[in-house]
Amino acid sequence: MDNKDKSVALLLHDEVPSPIDFRRMEDALSWTKEANIKRPFRNDFFHAIEAVIKNINAPKTKVLELGAGPGFLGEYLLGRLPDLTYDLFDFSPAMHELSSQRLTPWQNQCRWLMGDFKQHGWSDHLKEYDIVVTMQTVHELRHKRYATSLHKSVLKLLRTNGVYLMCDHYVGEDGMSDQALYMTPGEHLESLTTAGFGLIEMILKKSGLILFSVKLDK
Numbered sequence: 001m002d003n004k005d006k007s008v009a010l011l012l013h014d015e016v017p018s019p020i021d022f023r024r025m026e027d028a029l030s031w032t033k034e035a036n037i038k039r040p041f042r043n044d045f046f047h048a049i050e051a052v053i054k055n056i057n058a059p060k061t062k063v064l065e066l067g068a069g070p071g072f073l074g075e076y077l078l079g080r081l082p083d084l085t086y087d088l089f090d091f092s093p094a095m096h097e098l099s100s101q102r103l104t105p106w107q108n109q110c111r112w113l114m115g116d117f118k119q120h121g122w123s124d125h126l127k128e129y130d131i132v133v134t135m136q137t138v139h140e141l142r143h144k145r146y147a148t149s150l151h152k153s154v155l156k157l158l159r160t161n162g163v164y165l166m167c168d169h170y171v172g173e174d175g176m177s178d179q180a181l182y183m184t185p186g187e188h189l190e191s192l193t194t195a196g197f198g199l200i201e202m203i204l205k206k207s208g209l210i211l212f213s214v215k216l217d218k
Contacts, residue, residue, distance in 0.1 A: 014143055014145075014180070015142040015143050016142050016143060016178060016180055016181040017142070018140070018142060022069075022090075022091070022092040022094065022095055023091070023092045023093065023094055024094060025094040025097070027094075028069075028070065028092060028094035028095050028098060029094075029098070031069070031070075032069070032070040032098060035069075035070075035072065036072065039207070039208075039209070041206055041207050041209075042072070042135075042209075043076070044204065044206060045135065045167050045204060045206075045209060045211050046072075046073055046076040046077070048203055048204045048211055049073070049077070049133060049135075049165050049167070049211070050076070050077060050080055050081065052131075052163060052165060052203070052213050053077065053081060053084075053131055053163075054081070056130060056131070056161065056163060058130045058161075059083065060083055060084075060085060061081070061083060061084050061085070061130045061131060062084075062085050062087075062128075062129045062130050062131070063077070063084055063085065063086045063087065063129060063130065063131040063132075063133065064087045064089060064126065064129045064131070064132045064133070064157065065086070065087070065088055065089065065132075065133050065134070065135070066089050066117055066132065066133070066134045066137055066154075067089070067090060067117070067134055067135070067136075067137030067140055068088035068089060068090045068095070068099060069090060069092075069095050069098075069099065069135075070095055070098040070099050070102060071088065071098065071099030071100075071102040071103050072102075072135075073133070073135050074086050074088060074099065074102075074103055074106075074110070075102050075103060078103065078105075078106040078109065078110075084109060085109050085110075085111075086103075086106070086109055086110045086111075087110070087111045087113055087126075087129075088103075088110060088111070088112050088113065089113045089115055089117070089126075090112075090113075090114070090115075091114065091115060091116040091117075093114070096112045096114065099112070100112060113126075117141075117150060117153070118141060118142075118146070122153070123153045123154075123156065123157060126157055127157075128157060128158065128159045128162070129157055129158060129159065129162060130158075130159055130161075130162050130163070131162065131163055131164075131165060132154045132157055132158060132162070132163075132164050132165070133164075133165040133166075133167075134165070134166050134167060134168065135167045136167065136168060136169065136209070137168065138150065138166065138168040139168055139169055139181050139182055142181065143180055143181065144179075144180065144181060144182065144183045144187065144191075147183065147188075147191045148191045148194050148195050151164075151166075151191060151192055151194075151195030151196075151197065152195045152196060154195075155195055155196050155197060155216065158216065160216070161215075162215070162216070163213055163214065163215055164197065164212075164213075164214040164215070165211065165212070165213055165214070166188075166192070166211070166212045166214060167204075167209060167210065167211040167212075168182075168183075168188070168209070168210065169182050169208055169209060169210075170182060170183060170184060170185050170188065170205075170208065170209070170210045171183060171184045171187075172184055172185065174207060174208055175208045176208060185202065185205065185210055188210060188212065189202070189212075192212060192214055196216075197214045197215065197216065198215075198216065199214065199215040199216070200212055200213075200214050200215075201213045201214075
């Protein structure tokens with residue numbers, strides 16, 4: 001094994017294993033049934049995301065959701081903002097199946113994109129967006145060290161006045177405890193800054209979740 005292979009093996013060894021395989025329909029259904037019961041305040045974050053999208057006032061706003069899962073956020077936004085076009089990016093065929101069923105009324109406004117944002121070049125085929133949004137997704141990189149790389153890829157996908165809405169768990173009081181998987185609010189801010197974003201606003205922090213609105217510094 002050469003040095004490059006050893007480095008890759010070490011990084012993979014440090015990843016925090018996931019207790020669930022979202023590619024399995026059984027696991028995808030279980031998560032879908034429990035997500036909003038365990039965290040009923042998720043709608044507060046959906047509402048905050050909606051408010052930001054309204055404020056950018058872009059005609060035919062083009063949205064990319066990374067780790068779109070069963071389509072909860074898409075359903076919320078499309079039901080309130082009728083002019084959206086909405087791309088749902090996920091690595092799980094099971095989640096895509098669930099979200100396509102949920103978003104049937106808006107299927108002409110949606111595209112389901114299969115891909116894994118942990119893989120090199122995952123964003124190469126994607127075009128520019130007014131909004132890129134992630135909801136409880138960044139920690140699915142399975143180690144916080146990968147977050148900055150993800151944010152750098154998102155930066156390249158945004159139009160000049162585009163907005164990155166990044167919501168994830170945090171470490172700290174009333175938050176999570178695994179410091180390899182999750183970041184403190186300060187670490188989230190540092191990661192976004194290191195990725196090249198200059199205009200960063202924390203717009204909601206509640207019960208273990210935090211939402212940032214992020215723009216290019218132009």
